[in-house]
Amino acid sequence: MTEWLLSTEGLAKSYGDIRVLSDISIRIGYNEIVGIAGENGAGKSTVLKLISGVVAPTEGAMVLGSAQYRPVSYRNAVTMGVSMVFQEQALIGNLRIYENIFYGFEDSFTRAGFALDHRRMRAEARERLNDLGFSHIDVDVLADDLPFHDRQMVEIARAFILSEHSGISHPLILLDEPTASIGEREITLLFDAVRRLRDKASFVIVTHKLSEYMDLCDRIYVFKDGQLAGEVAGPEMDTETIHRLMVGRIRDEALYHENKQRDAYGDVRLEVSNLDGQDVSAVSLTVAEGEILGIGGLIGCGKEEVVRAIVGQQPFPENGRVTLCGDPLPIKNRATVVKSRGLGYVPKERKSEGIxxxxxxxxxxxxxxxxxxxxxxxxxxxxxxxxxxxxxxxxxxxxxxxxxxxxxxxxxxxxxxxxxxxxxxxDISVMVLHNPTRGVDVGAKSEIYQIVRELAAKGVAILMVSDDLLELIGLSNRILVMREGRISAEIDAQVSAKPGERDIVRHMT
Amino acid sequence: MRGFLTLFSDRQLAILRAVLPLLVIFALIALFYSINPRFLSTPNLLNLLRQSAVLLIVASGLTFVILIGSIDLSIGAIVTFSAIVTALMLSTVQAPAFVAIVVGILAAVGVGLVNGFLIVKGRIPSFVATLGTMTVLGGATVWLTGGRNVLFRDETLRWLASGSTIGIIPNVALWAILIFLVLAFVGARTHFGRLILATGAAPTTTMLSGYNVVRIKIFAFVLSAFAAGIGGVMMVARTSAGTIRMGDDLLLDGIAAVVIGGTALSGGSGGVHKTIVGVAIIAIVKNGLNVAQVHPYNQTLLTGVIVIGAVAVTLDRTRLAFVK
Structure with missing residues (x-):
């Protein structure tokens, strides 16, 4: 037995010309809980997909146990003892829990050569769930009828059961943002389960909510722009250190045409007051003629809902008021009305929403x-x-x-x-940009920023929501940071006094 | 097929795709002519025009619904319904021809509105919703007529379909061409036509470009029903008798014509102008097999084979993400 359960050597992944991950060498020990942290788009999820066989690496190699590990599919990875609990859950809603657990592995429950032995399958699922300490989960309910966090537990249990089924004694379980959509109490339950099960398995947890993981993880790898930015363990594992590793890119002032940033604006063109509803609460903001207001925050912080409410993309939070050029917007047909009042929108999903x-x-x-x-x-x-x-x-x-x-x-x-x-x-007077340079090469980025500056110079009020911190800092006159549906900070970003990435990240978690 | 296609450049392929359907039509004409020269005789050609006129009207309207990625299974029933309503207005109500025609078409438009609202506001899939209206209309026509044929005698209607204005071409064919041209223009050149295509290809993009996608979709169903209503009036004008199954064939022939023309069932690709090719192929095959004296049973079989073959040639699959 080697020292490491899994080690990767120089893993890289490119989609066409776009390199999303390069030179990733990480190690996961036996019975270890390892965190992977990084900004949106740093490559965290991609590395999990490579390890779990969902996508194949462009370069690099992996070793699992003592053998070369080259999973050709996710199922293949599962039979070798690597399972993933996906961000979007993978249980099938209209199948029962025990059916879900053995989904894709039914061939070991055949009876009389062809029929499915439901009874044996059910019994084994029950027994193994009990062994793993999930005796509270009913194996006969449909997955849809189970609360979200219990489904997560089922997925973790499934990882154990299936690897054992394939003769693996020590599985590797990958959790992709497991706490993104569950509450405090459920997080505690989840973490208890992970701690309890660590003597039988190793865990890799991907997240950008760092604070939660400090006490859970033994080590944390920090990713930045598709590369490994550092590794922290033991006493040096504190928010400050990790934030420093996550960010710390050098901002190219010329790229954002910062010399063209305005410092005086006209009247307020767009006003949001007391926006309230699912995933947002008490959000108010204004954008004036010629101003670029940036909104930053983690995925799920509510920034997307604010955009939806402004441009009228259903579903949007309906409580509160959005005023465009002095007139409040109606709830019905908002998308049509905003266009006629001079609003332009560059949506996040270019392929399905933009073109x-x-x-x-x-x-x-x-x-x-x-x-x-x-x-x-x-x-x-x-x-x-x-x-x-x-x-x-x-x-x-x-x-x-x-x-x-x-x-x-x-x-x-x-x-x-x-x-x-x-x-x-x-002729637009307000422009809303949602991740305007996602999946865009540097050359085109600079040109797009140039256009945005020209619009501002002409007096268009611009609201830009972005996951790219440098873009947010470089382009905005003012930045709002959102956390859990609320505005957690308002940061001035005048040319002479641009904030650093850490000044912003601090308010995100 | 793919290997064969790689022999050509993009541009050549585009031309090939435009010309290929026409080649299919010429090949079919040549085939039937060689079997029986009577295929190209004047009486048979006039017959061909008469047979394909209503299909052209109905299929042109249906194209709008298919372009938004929906389906209208009620068109055949709407044809029957508007035909029966028109016939009843003339025979039972003794209304003037003009009134009978308008009421017949309005009845169809009403059904189209119901379809549209069921699908867009009631969020019922178009396949199910229009299957429902089809069945309801089937019942309604039997109830209205007591299952009997509705006979009438009206000079205006007879002239409308069977009279001729230009030479010996029957008026019904002229109407069909006129309606086709109008709908093809609407589809290719107007704002509405553009928005239909955009809605079928990328509904969210269209909505975020500031359009009421709901209204566009409802309008597509109304237009489809409107065309089916005109088709029904034309059909009953030609036969002077409303019967409870008269529109049935138009459902499958209509869908086949739209698809053979090159409009994808998934929506967003194709156009009304293409549908005429599909109508021509179907009409030629049906008429030709008759003229060639193929046994009726084998006619159906061969029609099916030809429909599949024609779609294989005309559908531009490079634009479809996946074929479902």
């Missing part, structure tokens, strides 16, 4: 502004449409074969420019 893939660049750009490309009411003029598209292709330097090319064939950055072009074709 129509199999429509041309010209057709995408004109989509919100069909009257602008019509000569007769209600009838599109192809010529006008093409002229408008050419104008914006040039203005935003969109790299495309021409206005008639379908948008799917453009790179991410150029697709994003098309989304911006949709709104630049109109």
């Amino acid at each position: 129509v893939g199999y429509m041309s660049v010209a057709e995408n750009i004109s989509l919100p502004s069909l009257p602008l490309v019509s000569t007769v009411r209600g009838v599109i003029s192809r010529k006008k449409e093409s002229i408008l598209a050419k104008r914006l292709i040039e203005r935003l330097s969109i790299r495309t074969r021409g206005p008639a090319q379908d948008v799917v064939y453009l790179s991410g950055g150029n697709q994003q420019k098309v989304v911006l072009a949709k709104w630049l074709a109109r």
Whole structure:
């Protein structure tokens, strides 16, 4: 037996030209609980997917126990003793718990060569759940009828049961953000279970809520931008150290065109007051003409709900008031009304919310502004449409074969420019940007920031919600940090006095 | 097939895709002509026009619903319904022709509105909702007629369908072409047509671009029912008798025509202008097999084979993420 249960050597993962993970060498010991921390998009989830065989690494190797470990699929990983409890739970809602536990492994419960021996399957599930200390879970209920945290327990139990089933005595269990959607009490229950089971298994827990894990984990690996930024263990494991490792990138002032940042603004254009509802409470904010207001926070902090309420994307919190250019917005048809009042929106999910893939660049750009490309009411003029598209292709330097090319064939950055072009074709007074440079290369990023600065210079009020801290700091005049549905801090970000990443991260957890 | 396609460049492929359906039509014409030269005789060609006119009207309207990724299974029943309503207005109510036609079409539009609201507001999948309205309408027509044929005699209606304005071409074919042209224009050139395509391809993008997607969808169902209503009036005008099953064939033929034309059932890809190709293929096959004196049983079998073959040729699968 070697010292380590799992060790990885130089793991890397690229999707096309985009490198999401590089040179990851980590070790997981027997009976150890290891944390992986990092910002959104640092590569935490990707590394779990590599270990659990969900995706294959582009480079690097792994050793499990004493043998080379190259899982070809998740099922393959499970039979070798590596299981994952996914962020989006993987239990099947309309199957019973015992059926879920052995889902995909029914072949060892056959009777008379073909029939499924439900009784034996049920009995084994019951017995093993009891052994693992989950005697409170009823094996006969449907997964849908079990509360979220109990389903999580079932998934953990499933990891044990299946690895044992495959003859593995010491499984490795990967937990992807297990506390993201459960309350305090359930977190305690979960952690108790993990502690109780550690003498039979090793755990890897991915999270960005650090404080919770300090006392649970033996060691924490910190990821940053797809690389290993450091490893902390024992006494040096404190929030301060980890935050320092998580952030600490150098901000390129030129990239964000900080010299063009305004320091005086006009009247308030967008006002949100006392927004309240699912996942947000008492959120109020204002954005003035020419101002760029940034909102930061972890996934699930409520920043997305604020955007939804402003642009009218269902479901959105309905209590509270959103005022655009002086007039409050109605609940019904909000998405239609905001457009007519001069709001532009660059959504988070470019492919499903920003573009129509199999429509041309010209057709995408004109989509919100069909009257602008019509000569007769209600009838599109192809010529006008093409002229408008050419104008914006040039203005935003969109790299495309021409206005008639379908948008799917453009790179991410150029697709994003098309989304911006949709709104630049109109006269807008407020722009809402949701992760405007996600999946965009550095060159296009700089161009997009340039466009944002130009909009602000022209007096457009800009609200930008972003998971990229540097972007938030570099671009914003003012930053709101959200935590658990509330605004936890308001930080000034004038050119002369930009806050550091730690000043912001501090308010996120 | 894929290996074969890689022999061509993108541009050549695009041209090939545009031309291929026409080649299929010519091949079919050549085939049936070689079997029986009577296929291209004037009486048979006029017959072909008469047979395909109603299908063209109904399938053009249905294309809008399929473009948004939904389905309208009630079109056949709507054809029957509006035909019966028109016939009853003429025979029982003794209303003037104009009134009978308007009431017949309005009845269809009403059904379309119900479909739209059931699907969009009631959030019932279109397959189930329109299957329901289809069944309800089937019952309603039997109830209205007592199961009997509704006969009438009306010069205006006879002229509308069987008279001719340009040479010997029956008016019903002219109406069909006119309605097809209008709907194809709506689909290809108007704001509504663009929004239908966008809604089918990317509903969230369309909504976030500031449109009321609910209204667009309801309108698609209304348009489909409207076309089916006109189809029903035309059909009953041609036969001067409303019967309770007269529209049945149009459901499957209509869906097949739209799909053969190259509109994807998943929505977001295709167009009304393409549907005419599908209508032509179906009409030629049905008529041709008849002229070729193929046994009726084998006709059905061969029609099925040809539908599958035609879809394989016309559907632009590069635009479909997956084929379901």
